[in-house]
Each structure stands twice: as C-alpha cells, then as structure tokens.
Amino acid sequence: MEPDVMSTKMLDKGYDPKAVEQRWYEFWEREGHFAAADADGRPPFSIVIPPPNVTGVLHMGHALNNTMQDILCRYRRLKGDNVLWMPGTDHAGIATQNVVERQLAANGQDRHQLGREKFIEAVWQWREQSGSAIINQLKRLGASCDWQRERFTMDEGLSRAVRTVFVRLYEEGLIYRGMYITNWCPRCRTALSDLEVEHEELDGHLYQIRYPFARGKGGVVVATTRPETMLGDTAVAVHPDDERYADLPAESVILPLMEIEIPIIRDAYVDRAFGTGALKVTPAHDPNDFEIGQRHKLPSNKVIEDDGTMGAAAGQFQGLDRFACRKAVVEALQEKGLLLSMQPHKHGVGHCYRCKNVVEPNLSRQWFVKVKPLAEPAIRAVESGATRIIPDTWAKTYYDWMYNIKDWCISRQIWWGHQIPAWTCGACENLVVAMAAPAQCPACGAAELTQETDVLDTWFSSALWPFSTMGWPDQTPLLKTFYPTSVLVTGFDILFFWVARMMMMGIHFMGEVPFRDVYVHALVRDEEGKKMSKSKGNVIDPLDVIDTYGTDAFRYTLAAFAAQGRDVRLSEKRVEGYRHFINKLWNAARFALMHLDRGYDRIDPAALLSLPDRWILARLDRMTRQVAEALDDYKFNEAAGAAYQFVWHEFCDWYLEAAKPALYDEGAPAAREAARQVLWTVLRDTLVVLHPFAPFVTEEIWDKLPGTSGSIMQATFPLAEGPPPDGEALNPAETEMALIVALVTAIRNIRGEMNISPAAKLHVTVQSPEPATRAAIDRDRAIIVNLARLEALAVTEPGERSPTSATAIVADTELLVELKGVIDFAQEAQRLEKELGKLNKELSAINKKLNNDSFLDKAPEAVVAEVREKQVLLSEKQDKLSATHARVVGFRGEG
RNA sequence: AGGCACGUAGCUCAGGGGGAGAGCGCUACCCUGACACGGUAGAAGUCCGCGGUUCAAAUCCGCGCGUGCCUACCA
Structure with a gap:
C-alpha cells in the first residue's frame, strides 16, 4: 500500500505532548466547550471546585483533586449532561496576610505603619499580580472549569452573601460575642478556631511547685507543664472527695513569686490520680481553668499579652517572652526552694496551622457561632442518605466530629478578610449588626458608630461556597439548575474545616443539602509513603512532571493509583510507565491512520465481519461499560485499568495483529473494507472513552482521524443502551x-x-x-x-x-x-x-x-x-x- | 487515651469464601511492514503471625505484632 493515497494526516513516530497541549486548551476555551448553560433541557451536573488559596501554587494534592473532578466533568459532558464546574479561589485570610506582611518586612515595614486601608490595598495589589498563578497551573492540568464564572471569596457578590448570613445568624441568636478563652497565635496575633490548632507531642517537663498555706505550716503541691502561667493563678483546686485535702490548716495559699493570697476551692473536675491531686487554676490562660473560674466566680488575671510577652500583671517578669519567663520562673522558684521536682513529660502542644508557632490559650473578646442547632440537620442529612459520603468510612469520622462539635470562634484579629458587619455606638455602647453601616444608632440616635475591626474566619466564607458562587442571596437560574451540586471532590483533611460547615450552612440557608455525593480522596505521598513537604525535600512539583511526561501521562497515573481509601504514592517512574501507554495509544492511531482514508457512520450490518472484528467490538462494549460503571462509583483506578488493559492487551496486542492480513490484502477488498470499518469504529470509541483521562492526546488524534468533526468534547460516550447483550457470559466471538x-x-x-x-x-x-x-x-x-x-x-x-x-x-x-x-x-x-x-x-x-x-x-x-x-x-x-x-x-x- | 485504615511477587499496589493478579523491575530471545516509550516467552509469593467459623479462608470473625493517620478538656 502507498501511505500517501491513504490519510494525508500521518502522525509522527512518537507523541509529543508539548506540541499540542497548549494549543488544544486554548481551542477548548475559545470555543466555549467548558461553558455551562444557565438552564437547558439536558440533565444538570455540577461540581464546585475546592477553591485553592490565592497564595497557593499547584501541589500534588491539587493535581489529584482536580484531575478527578475533570475526569468526572468531561465524562458527564460526553454523556450529554449540562456540566457546570464552578472555579474560583479563596482569599485565605491569615495565609495571604502573612505573605504580604513578609513582603513589607523585606522593606523594613510592617502593616501598622501602613494602616489598615493601605495594607488592604496592598493585598489586593498583590492578588492582581500573582493571584492567578494557580489558575494558570490548573489550566495546564487540563481542568475544564467554566472560567467565565470564576469567583473569589472576597468578590462583592460573595461578600454580600457573607454579610447576609452573618446578619441572619445573629438575628436568629446563632451568633454571639463574649469574653472567652480561645486559641491565640502570638505570631499572627489573632484568635484561631479549635480546628486551626495542630497538636504535636513534645518533650516538656512536669514541674511540681509548693504553694504554702496562708496560715499554718506546710502547703499544697501543684503540678504544671507551663509554670509561667502560675503568675496568673487565682485559685488552687482539689477534688471535693479527696481525703488528703479534707482537713487543711487553711483555706487559702500564698501564690509564690506574686505573694498574694488565693483560695483553695473544691471542684469535681480535678483528677485525684494525677500528680498530687491539686490543680493550679489560671482562668485567663487555660480553657479548663476558665470553666472552673466561671463556676467558682474566680477573677481572671491575664499575665501573657497578645504578642506572647509577659504583661504588667506578671510583676517582676513583665516584658519577658513567655518562654524566657518560664525559665525565669523556674529559677526563682528553685531559689526559694519551692520547686519540688521537674520531670521529663511528653504532652500535646498546640501550634498555629499557618505559622507553626506555639498557640497560647488566651482570654479575649470574640465572636462565635452556636453550632449545635446547625449540626443536627447536617448529621441527619448524611444519616438519611440525602448526602452520601464516599467511601462511607468517612461518614463515621464526620459523625464523630459533628456529635462532639463545639462553638466555632469566627473572629480573627487580622485585616485581610470580611470585616464583621457590626457597629458599636460611641454614645450608648449599643451593638448594631446590619448589612451596611447604619447612619445613626437605633437606640440613642447618635451618629458616632464604629465598625468592629475583626474580620471573619476564612472558612466562614468558604462555608457558603456552593451557593454564594451561584449568586445567592439572589434566586438565580444558576442556583435553580445546579443546586444541590452533584458531587464534591475533596481531601479528607478539610472534611471538618470545610465540608461539614458547607453542609450546615447549605441546609440552613438553602433548605437543601449542598451536594448529593461527597467523594473523599486520600493524600498524595512520595514513593516511601511520606507526606510531601518542603522541609523534607521530597516534594514533586506537578508542573515538572507535566513538563517531562505530559499532562495525559500524569493524569492517567493519578487516576490509576487513586484507589478508594488509599494514599497515592507517586514516583516519576510510574508516570513514565503511563507515558508509554499514551505513546502506545498514539502509535496504534498512527497505524490506523495509515489504513483509513475516510470515516464510517456505523458498522455496515451487511459487512462480513471476521472473528477478530466481532471479538474486538464485543470487548469494546464490555470495556466501555466497565469504565462507565467504575466512574459512576468513583472508582477511578478501575476505570483507568479497564481502559488500559483494553487498549494495550486487546486492541494492540491481538486485534491489530490479527487484522493486519485483511488490512494489507488487496485481493479481498470486501474483507479489507470491513476491517477498516471496525478499526475506525474501535479507535474512535476508544478515544472518546479515554478522553476524560487523557484529554490532549485524544483530541489530537481525533483531529487527525478522518470522519470526525469538531472537538472530541462534543462526542457522545459510546455506551450502548440496555444491559450487556450476553450478560457476564462470553459471546460466541x-x-x-x-x-x-x-x-x-x-x-x-x-x-x-x-x-x-x-x-x-x-x-x-x-x-x-x-x-x-x-x-x-x-x-x-x-x-x-x-x-x-x-x-x-x-x-x-x-x-x-x-x-x-x-x-x-x-x-x-x-x-x-x-x-x-x-x-x-x-x-x-x-x-x-x-x-x-x-x-x-x-x-x-x-x-x-x-x-x-x-x-x-x-x-x-x-x-x-x-x-x-x-x-x-x-x-x-x-x-x-x-x-x-x-x-x-x-x-x-x-x- | 480513644478511633480509623493498612500489612498480597524485589518495589508500588489491585482483588476479596471455591483455579494467587497488574504495573515497574528481573531473565532469555527478537530492530517481524504502528510503536525498542516496542514484541514474544519466562522466573518469582507461608496473600504479617496465631486461633476460630466453614465442606472450603489470602478473603469472614477474634487476638497479637508492625506501619500510617485522625480525634481528645492527658494539670
């Protein structure tokens, strides 16, 4: 045969991803193939992207997460759905503020010198410059988001949703303000929610300190891991039934170093078995002590300031850093002979999840969401199956957390974020919560209202993401068509931070769950199973992988290794293996194109199909069903595996080899034509089935394949109607x-x-x-x-x-x-x-x-x-x- | 302290009551008219250990060992 009389579009000998990826991505975007219709007759399918931080760069977690979403979206489009993949980014309050503060610091400035307004301006400026980096990186992954609808959690529309929710929750009594102990990061100088604290086992010491009785001889020995907090002690507590303390010479002790008298109180919270059974009580610096303090109406004495140094209340220790103070206090106690022992002790220490500094429990005025009433419907929604969590092992984790949920501290003492819509009257101190600044105080009529300076926790705005991005509080066609969303694809690490809160807010404000399914995937680790981290130096950059092996090979690897409930261990070696697969597909197409000069609408029923012809068509049908079924169940690895097995070991290894004699035999034109029809059909359908996994190479081959038109994104997934013709049994071919x-x-x-x-x-x-x-x-x-x-x-x-x-x-x-x-x-x-x-x-x-x-x-x-x-x-x-x-x-x- | 996963070929992992599987690696041979990023064939496993259920256990149950992770108000 003369190749030149056949397809004029010969393929190169090897597939070169670099040459095609950008071109096709731009083509898809330009032609509007990613766009969802606000409303039309097709079945809707929707996903909201877990919005990456604007400060972020694409890492393996994003790559896995977004590859899965893209596979689902492309698959549903091929099945004829109206697909909305809603993209956007998160303003990431603390993280973003830290980035810009570091920039200022490099110029010897800090935000206070700049002032609030100028600082926020600087953050916006920073976002203009670098905020779209991660969006462009998602595009390199092939993500088929509807970019025209891209949102940002600080957009005006989303801000309006945030204010609306805040005002309504406040009016419903579900938001309150008060003085409480919260986790405080002295570096970021803000309160944190319980979730934002990472606990780490550290080697510390357990110090036993004698507090002498105020009258009489002897004293009570208390144990502590944080001796510096003793400066703020306002009582010593023992268990009411503890016989050791039933008959004391005095009902108060002298607090060493401070030399003040504090009472001995009795509270059942105390664990008699721990240490000496006596507990020092510091209501200003320990959450449990705070509660004991409330019960016994103890005063609070805040000795550690918000910047982590000792304050005026710490007396002689004022001005010392909290850790330096710990040393100084221990030394001072030793001198006085009041330190009885100091033993090595492991204990869990909280760290700020953004800056990794040790968190200090601290007393301050904060805003909270009363979560219990919101959590109950969110629990029921999963119990009833209104939302399915997949794999369902995560449902248990969800319940555990939801049943034990505590109020959510939502105020942050930073500048970058949604400023809390609350105003205080300068004249009568009346608190007003409203959508916009009131002109005058509704209580006294005064006009001197000042807005609350705190901003909201970033997760407060992301909790609204599934409906705020679709235009809420307006009743938009988009909401009507696409809410509830079909599925949320996310990592387990933000199940509480984000998923649980979206469930609560979605149900409360929309009256319906935000997602039908929540698919929870695992982490991407290095090949030894370690978490990738910059400090370990084991990070693989997804963009490097894409540059070296191509996006399709990378995506295929992720899909093939994404077994449910199992971490993905990635090494470049494996990506290389799938690059070979992509190349194999390419070469099968190259072979096919040498034999095809035109396309075929359908297999001619009159054609005399050979055994290999009938066989490969049966296998194609089987594989197509397997892929569809696996994707419907979020079993990405099974879907990828079925297609791989088919392409390499059935289509290439056996069909192409078996069909060669017919394809080359000019003496039997009818058989040759039949073989060409089958070859064309199988290749075309295979490309469509593979397209969700490997969008670029399939589009490139599609473009070269005679008899196809437009983009492969407009093709129809070749799933035959009805049950498999032969069931599980093999057909005669x-x-x-x-x-x-x-x-x-x-x-x-x-x-x-x-x-x-x-x-x-x-x-x-x-x-x-x-x-x-x-x-x-x-x-x-x-x-x-x-x-x-x-x-x-x-x-x-x-x-x-x-x-x-x-x-x-x-x-x-x-x-x-x-x-x-x-x-x-x-x-x-x-x-x-x-x-x-x-x-x-x-x-x-x-x-x-x-x-x-x-x-x-x-x-x-x-x-x-x-x-x-x-x-x-x-x-x-x-x-x-x-x-x-x-x-x-x-x-x-x-x- | 509780909880949840996981332990299958040298490596990474699918599978999951009735014949031990894949990819990579390895060995031998082969540039056969798409592909050496390839082809053909092959070697290789006490399916962590011990008990139990069963006609039958890698698979289900219990205990143990090991690994990883999550939660917690462990002074």
Whole structure:
C-alpha cells in the first residue's frame, strides 16, 4: 500500500505532548466547550471546585483533586449532561496576610505603619499580580472549569452573601460575642478556631511547685507543664472527695513569686490520680481553668499579652517572652526552694496551622457561632442518605466530629478578610449588626458608630461556597439548575474545616443539602509513603512532571493509583510507565491512520465481519461499560485499568495483529473494507472513552482521524443502551477468539521454551474430537498461521501423531509442533516433565476436594460440577502429556 | 487515651469464601511492514503471625505484632 493515497494526516513516530497541549486548551476555551448553560433541557451536573488559596501554587494534592473532578466533568459532558464546574479561589485570610506582611518586612515595614486601608490595598495589589498563578497551573492540568464564572471569596457578590448570613445568624441568636478563652497565635496575633490548632507531642517537663498555706505550716503541691502561667493563678483546686485535702490548716495559699493570697476551692473536675491531686487554676490562660473560674466566680488575671510577652500583671517578669519567663520562673522558684521536682513529660502542644508557632490559650473578646442547632440537620442529612459520603468510612469520622462539635470562634484579629458587619455606638455602647453601616444608632440616635475591626474566619466564607458562587442571596437560574451540586471532590483533611460547615450552612440557608455525593480522596505521598513537604525535600512539583511526561501521562497515573481509601504514592517512574501507554495509544492511531482514508457512520450490518472484528467490538462494549460503571462509583483506578488493559492487551496486542492480513490484502477488498470499518469504529470509541483521562492526546488524534468533526468534547460516550447483550457470559466471538489466542500462545510458548528461532516457520497439527472446534480452527487458520508464524497448519481428528513433535493441550484440543530438525529431544522431555509436575500438583488439590464427602454434600452443585469438569479436563491433559513424554523419551535418538 | 485504615511477587499496589493478579523491575530471545516509550516467552509469593467459623479462608470473625493517620478538656 502507498501511505500517501491513504490519510494525508500521518502522525509522527512518537507523541509529543508539548506540541499540542497548549494549543488544544486554548481551542477548548475559545470555543466555549467548558461553558455551562444557565438552564437547558439536558440533565444538570455540577461540581464546585475546592477553591485553592490565592497564595497557593499547584501541589500534588491539587493535581489529584482536580484531575478527578475533570475526569468526572468531561465524562458527564460526553454523556450529554449540562456540566457546570464552578472555579474560583479563596482569599485565605491569615495565609495571604502573612505573605504580604513578609513582603513589607523585606522593606523594613510592617502593616501598622501602613494602616489598615493601605495594607488592604496592598493585598489586593498583590492578588492582581500573582493571584492567578494557580489558575494558570490548573489550566495546564487540563481542568475544564467554566472560567467565565470564576469567583473569589472576597468578590462583592460573595461578600454580600457573607454579610447576609452573618446578619441572619445573629438575628436568629446563632451568633454571639463574649469574653472567652480561645486559641491565640502570638505570631499572627489573632484568635484561631479549635480546628486551626495542630497538636504535636513534645518533650516538656512536669514541674511540681509548693504553694504554702496562708496560715499554718506546710502547703499544697501543684503540678504544671507551663509554670509561667502560675503568675496568673487565682485559685488552687482539689477534688471535693479527696481525703488528703479534707482537713487543711487553711483555706487559702500564698501564690509564690506574686505573694498574694488565693483560695483553695473544691471542684469535681480535678483528677485525684494525677500528680498530687491539686490543680493550679489560671482562668485567663487555660480553657479548663476558665470553666472552673466561671463556676467558682474566680477573677481572671491575664499575665501573657497578645504578642506572647509577659504583661504588667506578671510583676517582676513583665516584658519577658513567655518562654524566657518560664525559665525565669523556674529559677526563682528553685531559689526559694519551692520547686519540688521537674520531670521529663511528653504532652500535646498546640501550634498555629499557618505559622507553626506555639498557640497560647488566651482570654479575649470574640465572636462565635452556636453550632449545635446547625449540626443536627447536617448529621441527619448524611444519616438519611440525602448526602452520601464516599467511601462511607468517612461518614463515621464526620459523625464523630459533628456529635462532639463545639462553638466555632469566627473572629480573627487580622485585616485581610470580611470585616464583621457590626457597629458599636460611641454614645450608648449599643451593638448594631446590619448589612451596611447604619447612619445613626437605633437606640440613642447618635451618629458616632464604629465598625468592629475583626474580620471573619476564612472558612466562614468558604462555608457558603456552593451557593454564594451561584449568586445567592439572589434566586438565580444558576442556583435553580445546579443546586444541590452533584458531587464534591475533596481531601479528607478539610472534611471538618470545610465540608461539614458547607453542609450546615447549605441546609440552613438553602433548605437543601449542598451536594448529593461527597467523594473523599486520600493524600498524595512520595514513593516511601511520606507526606510531601518542603522541609523534607521530597516534594514533586506537578508542573515538572507535566513538563517531562505530559499532562495525559500524569493524569492517567493519578487516576490509576487513586484507589478508594488509599494514599497515592507517586514516583516519576510510574508516570513514565503511563507515558508509554499514551505513546502506545498514539502509535496504534498512527497505524490506523495509515489504513483509513475516510470515516464510517456505523458498522455496515451487511459487512462480513471476521472473528477478530466481532471479538474486538464485543470487548469494546464490555470495556466501555466497565469504565462507565467504575466512574459512576468513583472508582477511578478501575476505570483507568479497564481502559488500559483494553487498549494495550486487546486492541494492540491481538486485534491489530490479527487484522493486519485483511488490512494489507488487496485481493479481498470486501474483507479489507470491513476491517477498516471496525478499526475506525474501535479507535474512535476508544478515544472518546479515554478522553476524560487523557484529554490532549485524544483530541489530537481525533483531529487527525478522518470522519470526525469538531472537538472530541462534543462526542457522545459510546455506551450502548440496555444491559450487556450476553450478560457476564462470553459471546460466541469471544469464546472462539479465546481458543485462537490460547492456541497461538501455546505455540509461542513452545517456541520460547524450546529456544526455537523466531524466524523458523513451523509445521503444526491440531487434533480435536469436536467437529465444531475443528471447524472454528479451520476457519481462523490464517490468523493462527500469521500470529504463530507457521509454515503449515493441519487440522484433524485425534489420531496419528508425529513421534517427533512437541505437544501442548488446549482444552480438548491437542497441539503438535513438529520439532524434527529444529530441536533436541532431551530438552523437550525436560520441559514436559516440568509441566507434568505442575499439573500433578493441581490435580491432587482437585482430587482431594472430590474425595471429600462434605464437599460433595454441602458445596453448591454448580461448584461441584465445575470442579468435576476441571478434573476430567486435567486428567485428560495429564494422559496426553504423559504419552507424549514417553514418546519423546523413546525417540530421543531421532532428533 | 480513644478511633480509623493498612500489612498480597524485589518495589508500588489491585482483588476479596471455591483455579494467587497488574504495573515497574528481573531473565532469555527478537530492530517481524504502528510503536525498542516496542514484541514474544519466562522466573518469582507461608496473600504479617496465631486461633476460630466453614465442606472450603489470602478473603469472614477474634487476638497479637508492625506501619500510617485522625480525634481528645492527658494539670
């Protein structure tokens, strides 16, 4: 054949991702293939992106998360859905503020010098410059988001949603303000929610300190890991039933170093078994002590300031850093002989999740959301199945947290974020919560109102993301079409931070759950299973991987390794493997294009399809169903695996090889045309099925394939209607092809085992008692001759055998490969002995079963029949092989 | 302290009551008219250990060992 009379669009020898990726991405975007319709007749499918931080750069977690979302979105588009993938970024209050503060620091400035307004301006400026970096990186991943609708949590629309929610919750009594102990980061100088504190086991010390009685001799010994807080002690507590403290010389002690008198109180919170059973109480610096203080109406004495240094209340220690103060306090106690012991002690220490500094429990005025009333419906929604959490093992984690949920501290003492819409009257101190600044105080009419300086926790605005991005509080067509969203794809690390809160807010404000499904995926780790982190130096940059191997190979790797509930261990080696796969697909297409000069609407029913033709169409149908079913269940690895197996090991390994004779045979134009039709159909459908996983290479081939038009994104997923035509059972073409494959493999096996040159053309006889089997082999003889490289193939009934042939048994068929002049018989004898050994082992296991009466009694009939059948088959095979072995041994001399 | 995963070939992992699987690596042979980023064949596993349920356990249950993670008001 002359290639130039065929397709004019010959492919290069290898696939080069760099040459095509950007071009196709721009094409898709320009042609509007990512755009959702506000409303139309198609079934809606929607996903809101977990908004990356504006400060962020794309890491492996993003890559996995967004690849999965993109696979789902592209798949649903091919199935004909109206798909909305809503993109956007998060303003990430503390993280972003830190970034800009660091920039200022580099110029010797801090935000206070700049002032609030100027500082916020600087943050916006920073966002203008670098805020879209991560968006561009998502595009390189191939993410098919509807970019026209991109949102930012600080946009005017989303800010309005935030204010609306705040005002309504306040009016409903679900938001309150008060003096409480919160986790305080002295570095970021803001309160944090419980979730924003990371606990880490650290080696510290447990100090035992004597507090002398105010009157009489002796004293009470307390234990603490944070001696510096003693300066703020306002009581010592013991258990009410503790006999050791039933009869004390005094009801108060002198607080050492401060030399003030503080009471001894009795509270059941105290654990009698710990230390001496006496607890120092610091209401201003410990959450439990705070509660004890409330119960006993103790005063609070705040000794650590918001910047982490000791304040005026710390007396002689004023001005010291909290850790320096700890040392100083210990030394001072030692001098006075009041430090009784200091023992190594492991304890969990809270760290700020943004800056990693040690968090200080601190008393301050904060805003809170009363969460219990919101959590209850959110729990019920999962219990009832209104929202499914997948895999469901995460539902348990969700419940655990939701049942034990505590009020949510939402105020942050930073500048970058949504300023709390609350105003205080300068005249009467009245607090007003409203959508906009009131002109005058509704209580006293004064006009001096000042707005609360705190901003809201970033997660407060992200909790509204599924509906605020769609235009809420307005009732938009978008909301009507796409809320509730179809699925949320996210990592388990933000299940509480984000998912749980979206559930609560979505149900409360929309009256309906925000998502039908929540698919929770695992983490991407390095190849040793360690979390990737900059400090460990084991980070693999997704963009480097894309540059080296191409986006499609990278995406395929992620999909193939994303088994539910299991971390993805990534190494470049694995990506390389999938690059080979992409290249394999490319070359299969290259081959196909050499044989195709036009497209075909559908397989011509009148066409005379060969066995390989009918077989590959059946396999294609099966694979397509497997992929669809797996994706419907979020089993990305199974979907990727099924397609991989099909393309490489069925389409390339067997179909293309088996179809070659027909494709090259100019003497039989009808058969050739039939083969071309099938080749075209299978390639086209395969491209569509693969497109969600490997969008770029499939679009590139689609473009070159005759008979296709437009983008592959407009194609239809080739899922046949109705149940599989043959159910689980193999159809006749599959059964027949399995026989041919087995025969060819058996011949190749003999070739390999006997060290027969690949070039040698063999004489083979197959003998079968079954007329149908013989007929089939006869029919397909050309395939066997071609694939097994035979000189001649004889098909007969069982009978005469050449004494000098190697034998293999395939089902009821015996295969004889003539070895005369090709090989020495000692080797063949050895090979047969080895195979007989294997066979005997298998047979004895089966015989053991069949000799077991309980097995025959209790096992299902079908199972017993199956084992019996197998026993017959194997013993026949054994007989034949033994006979052959005897012959080979006997004729050894003739080789 | 509680909870949740996981332990299968040299490596990374699928599978999951009745014949031990894949990819990579390894060995041998092969540049056969798409592909050496390839082809053909092969070697390789006490399915962590011990008990139990069952006719039958890698698979279900219990205990143990190991690993990872999450939660917690552990002075």
